[in-house]
Amino acid sequence: MEIGIVGLGLIGGSLGIDLRSLGHRVLGVSRRAETGDRAVERGAVDVASPDLALLRSVDVAFVCTPLGVMEATVRELVPHLPPDAALTDVGSVKGWVVEAIAPLWHNFVGGHPMAGTADSGIEAAQPNLFTGAAYVLTPTDTTPIEAVERVEAVVKPLQVRLYRCHPEAHDRAVSWISHLPVLVSASLIAACTTEVDPEVAILAKALASSGFRDTSRVGGGNPELGVMMARYNTPALRQSLLVYRDQINHLLNLLEQQDWQALQAMLEQTHRDRPPFLR
Amino acid sequence: MEIGIVGLGLIGGSLGIDLRSLGHRVLGVSRRAETGDRAVERGAVDVASPDLALLRSVDVAFVCTPLGVMEATVRELVPHLPPDAALTDVGSVKGWVVEAIAPLWHNFVGGHPMAGTADSGIEAAQPNLFTGAAYVLTPTDTTPIEAVERVEAVVKPLQVRLYRCHPEAHDRAVSWISHLPVLVSASLIAACTTEVDPEVAILAKALASSGFRDTSRVGGGNPELGVMMARYNTPALRQSLLVYRDQINHLLNLLEQQDWQALQAMLEQTHRDRPPFLR
Numbered sequence: 001m002e003i004g005i006v007g008l009g010l011i012g013g014s015l016g017i018d019l020r021s022l023g024h025r026v027l028g029v030s031r032r033a034e035t036g037d038r039a040v041e042r043g044a045v046d047v048a049s050p051d052l053a054l055l056r057s058v059d060v061a062f063v064c065t066p067l068g069v070m071e072a073t074v075r076e077l078v079p080h081l082p083p084d085a086a087l088t089d090v091g092s093v094k095g096w097v098v099e100a101i102a103p104l105w106h107n108f109v110g111g112h113p114m115a116g117t118a119d120s121g122i123e124a125a126q127p128n129l130f131t132g133a134a135y136v137l138t139p140t141d142t143t144p145i146e147a148v149e150r151v152e153a154v155v156k157p158l159q160v161r162l163y164r165c166h167p168e169a170h171d172r173a174v175s176w177i178s179h180l181p182v183l184v185s186a187s188l189i190a191a192c193t194t195e196v197d198p199e200v201a202i203l204a205k206a207l208a209s210s211g212f213r214d215t216s217r218v219g220g221g222n223p224e225l226g227v228m229m230a231r232y233n234t235p236a237l238r239q240s241l242l243v244y245r246d247q248i249n250h251l252l253n254l255l256e257q258q259d260w261q262a263l264q265a266m267l268e269q270t271h272r273d274r275p276p277f278l279r
Numbered sequence: 280m281e282i283g284i285v286g287l288g289l290i291g292g293s294l295g296i297d298l299r300s301l302g303h304r305v306l307g308v309s310r311r312a313e314t315g316d317r318a319v320e321r322g323a324v325d326v327a328s329p330d331l332a333l334l335r336s337v338d339v340a341f342v343c344t345p346l347g348v349m350e351a352t353v354r355e356l357v358p359h360l361p362p363d364a365a366l367t368d369v370g371s372v373k374g375w376v377v378e379a380i381a382p383l384w385h386n387f388v389g390g391h392p393m394a395g396t397a398d399s400g401i402e403a404a405q406p407n408l409f410t411g412a413a414y415v416l417t418p419t420d421t422t423p424i425e426a427v428e429r430v431e432a433v434v435k436p437l438q439v440r441l442y443r444c445h446p447e448a449h450d451r452a453v454s455w456i457s458h459l460p461v462l463v464s465a466s467l468i469a470a471c472t473t474e475v476d477p478e479v480a481i482l483a484k485a486l487a488s489s490g491f492r493d494t495s496r497v498g499g500g501n502p503e504l505g506v507m508m509a510r511y512n513t514p515a516l517r518q519s520l521l522v523y524r525d526q527i528n529h530l531l532n533l534l535e536q537q538d539w540q541a542l543q544a545m546l547e548q549t550h551r552d553r554p555p556f557l558r
Contacts, residue, residue, distance in 0.1 A: 114486055169482055176470070176479075177483045177490070181491055181495075189549040199448050207442075211456070211461070211496075212456040212457065217490075218490045218493065220549050223550050231537075234537065242531065243473050244527065251520060264502055267465055273472045274499030277484050277491055
């Protein structure tokens with residue numbers, strides 16, 4: 001097939017590398033010509049251009065720009081697309097994206113490949129980034145089934161675990177397991193840095209080890225990503241955070257009542273409940 | 280030197296292996312004779328016995344039993360110790376331990392080697408468990424300096440990072456970076472399992488990846504360890520948890536006010552503040 005990719009960063013570039021390996025012809029658009037040149041050099045696209053008209057004959061187009069510019073990008077893109085092209089995106093929030101973009105293109109299917117690295121940009125693009133990762137598609141009741149099937153036909157050979165669900169179900173699921181952990185983890189770092197006794201503050205830094213490192217990792221990550229997820233998934237994330245605060249309040253009560261039996265029961269439950277979230 | 284170790288589990292056994300390699304004669308006491316036999320077979324002690332009288336001529340004794348039986352163990356042990364023996368422990372909380380044990384033995388120095396694995400027991404004992412780890416000693420104003428120096432002389436060759444501080448400073452520091460993360464992390468698991476929509480609950484498990492895995496790790500760990508730390512470090516942990524809840528409330532306010540600029544500033548701060556806690 002002929003595949004268009006708009007936005008040649010980590011995700012767009014990695015998609016291009018794999019789709020070319022699978023025999024597709026990949027056309028890439030980046031606002032900056034030098035990014036397109038690097039994408040060609042790195043084997044991520046066959047041809048690159050800053051001009052969206054490059055995608056005039058594609059079968060499927062992937063929008064891989066940040067959430068903040070996605071709607072504007074699609075508005076510029078759609079006049080150039082052939083009428084039956086399927087359009088999809090790779091944004092980490094789906095309700096808002098589908099609401100904004102579905103009215104702009106009848107063959108739009110929201111998508112979210114759940115892969116990434118700590119790096120970004122075309123230089124971070126790599127083969128097999130998506131192997132074994134979840135890839136969620138979020139068709140609605142009005143999405144043409146042909147568009148869903150065409151996007152699935154393109155991404156399934158990447159050896160992803162493919163899921164279909166409503167945009168709202170996706171957003172609630174990721175608010176629990178992806179967005180809430182960022183706020184939980186950032187709050188840990190913020191709390192630890194409130195210590196005013198200099199001896200304790202220095203000691204805390206010296207004694208921190210793997211427990212602190214793991215629990216604080218996503219809260220010390222890319223600030224822009226954290227803001228994006230909060231901004232575009234606000235209601236679901238707020239609801240998750242309210243439930244989380246209830247759990248913290250519950251623990252405070254157990255400490256105040258010195259109810260070690262109930263604490264033991266809770267920690268046995270979390271010990272049992274974690275493995276189903278891991279693969 | 281002649282070294283006594285009471286309690287031949289992961290920590291006691293690993294200490295024995297290293298101290299024997301360094302040329303010390305190591306005498307081990309375990310209530311169960313078969314644990315002592317295994318400690319001899321594994322090279323963790325030169326001689327083992329269920330009888331505390333084995334330690335009648337040691338220079339330094341390490342109490343490596345769980346916190347819950349430490350005071351009772353020391354009460355049984357002290358009639359057998361030579362008068363100038365230094366006594367230390369390896370408990371993960373120090374205020375409570377020092378308060379309970381210092382009155383029982385004048386040459387007592389609280390200690391906390393901050394190393395471990397997910398496993399426990401003599402079979403989990405291993406060489407070099409403490410290499411590069413922090414090892415905190417918590418003398419008080421009345422601890423004889425000779426006792427502190429003798430314990431330091433024994434543990435320093437394990438290539439630990441040695442710290443001295445007051446028991447209370449230790450307990451506040453570990454409440455931030457070791458005990459609070461357990462409650463933060465357990466609350467995340469507990470919150471995620473409240474989801475009542477079966478589609479979302481299944482999807483959350485399917486989509487969870489490294490962010491959830493890392494943030495939930497210590498909250499899904501050994502329930503007994505979590506209860507011990509809460510039970511023996513209650514006031515410091517409660518204080519840390521109250522500060523943590525303030526941070527969660529602050530984030531809820533930012534979400535409600537959609538104050539993305541303040542959220543960006545907070546996440547930039549946590550991004551900067553994390554590295555000093557890592558080595």
